Amino acid sequence: MNDIAFWVLIALMRGVMISSIANNRNKQLKKDITHIKHTLDIIAKQVGVPDFINEELKEKLVILISEGEKIKAIKEYRIATG
Incomplete structure (x- = not known):
């Protein structure tokens, strides 16, 4: 053992x-x-x-992420940056 x-x-x-x-x-x-x-x-x-992220987009992304909408935030980022 x-x-x-x-x-x-x-x-x-x-x-x-x-x-x-x-x-x-x-x-x-x-x-x-x-x-x-x-x-x-x-x-x-x-x-x-x-810089592709302006203050307006940055605020929108922060709000989406804080609300738990990470997928929507990623989609918005991709639309904005191409």
């Missing part, structure tokens, strides 16, 4: 290690994406790419 408990413990420890590694990679990817978005925003401003 001790052998089974030992191997179960080893399997659980490996599972925790794998989960921890995956979580760390996920955090790093999120940081990378945030950095890329920031860089892209800077480049877009320098090149003069227009």
